[in-house]
Amino acid sequence: MNKNDYIYLDHAATTPMREVAFEAYKKTEMDAYANSSGGHALSRKAKNILEDSREFIASCFSAAPNEITFTSGGTEADNWIIKTPYIDKDTTAELTTTQIEHEAVLASAENIHSKGFNVNFVSCDGEGITNIDEFRKSINSNTLIASVMYANNETGVVQPIQEMSKIVKDINPNTLFHSDVVQAVATKKLNFHNLGIESAAISGHKIGGPKGIGVMFLKTGYKIPSFLHGGKQELERRAGTVNVSGVAGLAAALKEQQNNLDKDVELIENEKTIFENNLKENIELRVVGENVERLCHISNIQFKDINSETLMVALDLNGMGVSRGSACASGAQKPSHVLKAMKVDEQVINNHLRFSFGWNTQKGDGLKCAEIVKKTIKELS
Numbered sequence: 001m002n003k004n005d006y007i008y009l010d011h012a013a014t015t016p017m018r019e020v021a022f023e024a025y026k027k028t029e030m031d032a033y034a035n036s037s038g039g040h041a042l043s044r045k046a047k048n049i050l051e052d053s054r055e056f057i058a059s060c061f062s063a064a065p066n067e068i069t070f071t072s073g074g075t076e077a078d079n080w081i082i083k084t085p086y087i088d089k090d091t092t093a094e095l096t097t098t099q100i101e102h103e104a105v106l107a108s109a110e111n112i113h114s115k116g117f118n119v120n121f122v123s124c125d126g127e128g129i130t131n132i133d134e135f136r137k138s139i140n141s142n143t144l145i146a147s148v149m150y151a152n153n154e155t156g157v158v159q160p161i162q163e164m165s166k167i168v169k170d171i172n173p174n175t176l177f178h179s180d181v182v183q184a185v186a187t188k189k190l191n192f193h194n195l196g197i198e199s200a201a202i203s204g205h206k207i208g209g210p211k212g213i214g215v216m217f218l219k220t221g222y223k224i225p226s227f228l229h230g231g232k233q234e235l236e237r238r239a240g241t242v243n244v245s246g247v248a249g250l251a252a253a254l255k256e257q258q259n260n261l262d263k264d265v266e267l268i269e270n271e272k273t274i275f276e277n278n279l280k281e282n283i284e285l286r287v288v289g290e291n292v293e294r295l296c297h298i299s300n301i302q303f304k305d306i307n308s309e310t311l312m313v314a315l316d317l318n319g320m321g322v323s324r325g326s327a328c329a330s331g332a333q334k335p336s337h338v339l340k341a342m343k344v345d346e347q348v349i350n351n352h353l354r355f356s357f358g359w360n361t362q363k364g365d366g367l368k369c370a371e372i373v374k375k376t377i378k379e380l381s
């Protein structure tokens, strides 16, 4: 099948690399290929690209350059923040997170729990918003880290991050408030300091940058142990030769994204609304999180009497790529932990699909996609 005939609605899993990001990546790899830690002219060239990119990326989040450390992606940043601070603590230290986090946070939290630390997995309501009273009660003088994602990757539902950060700091000013903003930064401009976010995980491939590059943001004043040991790269925080080409690609992607954000968000929101409304008028369905704030690019739809795996395969055959929004274990359909936490009825928990739009979504895509979904469902019935 011609690539141009295939409709890609899985941007929340990964979005295509922007041309400018690819060019910046290629140019850096070709012209500034030296090790950025070396002592000669070509190394200095790579180092300059690295530091200029760091400065620009920091400015996109109203952060300082030394608050930015480059990682291999969002998973590494989440693991680093959540696991390493417990290394030298006794087991009175606690962690609070939520039941709807991405696996990168959940598995890190479970790892901490397996080492004897108390971990509070705070529940959410039916719309996917964290239960604030339960969250408040979980924070105490032993809470080392509180980790809440800005927005959920399966539903797009946005959490009251600023309020939650304030709750944490009022109870325990020493608790580090971490937020996985991987999905949010795809379509939102965030000012970490204003939001009360003290550490964050960012991933390049959700913004149109290369895969295998990400950012760990850590507010000035905090220090956490290194995750990778070896050389003294990244201000001695993260060992390993720095992926300067990836960093340059990420900076270029972010620059283009920020320049176009308002118009892209408007277009994506419009197309998503047309898509959802057209489907709602013709098929029995429920849009998850419809009554609360959601990221504009994610639409999680619960279909009536249609298994998501069956529909996903049929859509693929009809030229549309979507996902269930959660990992599938060797063919066995495992219900999403996010939908389970939202207490979605067992009868319909496997009837959900995630449709996610992105920076190269075109005017008219909403209607075109709704037509394909309707046609596919008709064929299945």
Ligand SMILES: Cc1ncc(COP(=O)(O)O)c(C=O)c1O
Residues within 6 Å of the ligand: 012, 013, 072, 073, 074, 075, 076, 102, 104, 149, 152, 153, 180, 181, 182, 183, 202, 203, 204, 205, 214
């Ligand atoms: C919310 C969230 N956190 C973390 C990650 C992991 O990021 P990466 O793929 O860069 O490791 C993802 C990617 O799916 C995500 O959606």
